[in-house]
Amino acid sequence: MTLSLYLARRFAFLTALVTLVFTGLMLPIDLAEQLRRFGDDGATLGDAARLAALNLPGALNQILPLIVILATLALFLSLARSSELVVVRAAGQSGLRAVSAPAAAALVLGIAGLAVVNPIVAATQATYEREAARFANDSTSVLSVDDEGVWLRQGDDDGQTVIQALRSSLAGTVLFDATFTSFAQDGTPVERIDASRAELRDGDWSLRSAKRWPLAASENPERDAETVPLLTIPSTLTEDQIRDSFGVPSAIPIFELPRFVARLEAAGFSALAHRMWLQMELASPLMLAAMVLIGAAFTMGHVRAGGTGPLVLLALVLGFGMFFLRDFAQVLGESGQIPVALAAWTPPLAAILLALGIILRLEDG
Numbered sequence: 126m127t128l129s130l131y132l133a134r135r136f137a138f139l140t141a142l143v144t145l146v147f148t149g150l151m152l153p154i155d156l157a158e159q160l161r162r163f164g165d166d167g168a169t170l171g172d173a174a175r176l177a178a179l180n181l182p183g184a185l186n187q188i189l190p191l192i193v194i195l196a197t198l199a200l201f202l203s204l205a206r207s208s209e210l211v212v213v214r215a216a217g218q219s220g221l222r223a224v225s226a227p228a229a230a231a232l233v234l235g236i237a238g239l240a241v242v243n244p245i246v247a248a249t250q251a252t253y254e255r256e257a258a259r260f261a262n263d264s265t266s267v268l269s270v271d272d273e274g275v276w277l278r279q280g281d282d283d284g285q286t287v288i289q290a291l292r293s294s295l296a297g298t299v300l301f302d303a304t305f306t307s308f309a310q311d312g313t314p315v316e317r318i319d320a321s322r323a324e325l326r327d328g329d330w331s332l333r334s335a336k337r338w339p340l341a342a343s344e345n346p347e348r349d350a351e352t353v354p355l356l357t358i359p360s361t362l363t364e365d366q367i368r369d370s371f372g373v374p375s376a377i378p379i380f381e382l383p384r385f386v387a388r389l390e391a392a393g394f395s396a397l398a399h400r401m402w403l404q405m406e407l408a409s410p411l412m413l414a415a416m417v418l419i420g421a422a423f424t425m426g427h428v429r430a431g432g433t434g435p436l437v438l439l440a441l442v443l444g445f446g447m448f449f450l451r452d453f454a455q456v457l458g459e460s461g462q463i464p465v466a467l468a469a470w471t472p473p474l475a476a477i478l479l480a481l482g483i484i485l486r487l488e489d490g
Contacts, residue, residue, distance in 0.1 A: 245478025
């Protein structure tokens with residue numbers, strides 16, 4: 126137990142140290158990027174620094190597996206140089222025992238990240254998206270989804286129109302059982318239109334089986350209502366605006382993602398990206414443990430045996446390869462090419478089995 130705690134503490138310290146190094150490297154780079162993107166839109170140095178700070182937690186969370194493998198390499202190289210691994214083996218402990226403590230620490234780090242870090246990353250990412258949209262003079266989200274269905278908002282110089290529908294197509298450009306309520310600039314309701322189907326085209330909505338109530342121009346809107354088989358009304362919305370209004374899945378806390386996914390699917394939208402992100406986050410503790418095993422597999426030998434440099438390079442290449450394999454599997458899962466669970470859980474499990482095979486082969490022959 127004492128040995129395990131000692132190794133876990135060393136690993137935690139090195140992980141924190143590597144994280145600080147990456148923070149020092151990424152923050153000024155991101156600061157320059159924010160100034161480049163929003164400097165022409167009136168963002169000051171303080172604004173860019175705030176945006177970079179808000180973007181930092183998400184960036185660090187994304188590269189956490191690489192941070193872990195670098196911390197693992199530093200740990201086992203230092204243990205090998207000080208001959209502590211030799212002492213561990215001489216005391217009757219196997220190399221696998223020495224690896225288990227850092228791997229368990231990485232697993233705990235991943236679980237703590239899900240419970241504590243993920244909500245923080247989601248909050249900072251959501252704030253960053255809003256601030257970036259404000260500096261880019263972009264409109265805020267035009268779409269929301271709740272238990273009542275889909276809500277859209279469009280506006281022009283004459284006022285705003287709120288659109289509600291029970292469900293929609295995957296792209297959000299076709300609405301079913303839709304209601305269009307128009308408001309003047311002072312918030313007074315002007316008109317209401319119900320339609321069985323509404324399709325967004327270039328610059329307008331095409332409504333079928335529509336019923337129109339003149340709310341502002343009539344004392345009795347129901348008496349003056351009219352039914353129109355086909356009606357066209359102008360629109361300022363585009364398909365890209367609707368798609369971008371979902372935001373990034375990382376801006377939603379993991380505890381709220383299952384409900385959000387259920388709402389999306391009930392409204393008719395595709396929730397593959399959000400389901401994929403949920404499974405990737407759940408599998409992240411295993412990915413961190415896999416990175417520890419990969420790093421340890423190539424650096425547990427004694428430095429006097431030679432060949433340390435190529436082994437470290439091989440560990441880095443394999444670690445980076447697994448990192449990019451995970452990203453590639455994520456793309457396949459989001460596009461529906463392979464099942465979401467398979468895309469999320471196969472890379473870390475394969476990495477763990479591969480690293481364990483290497484360690485057992487080196488330790489036990």
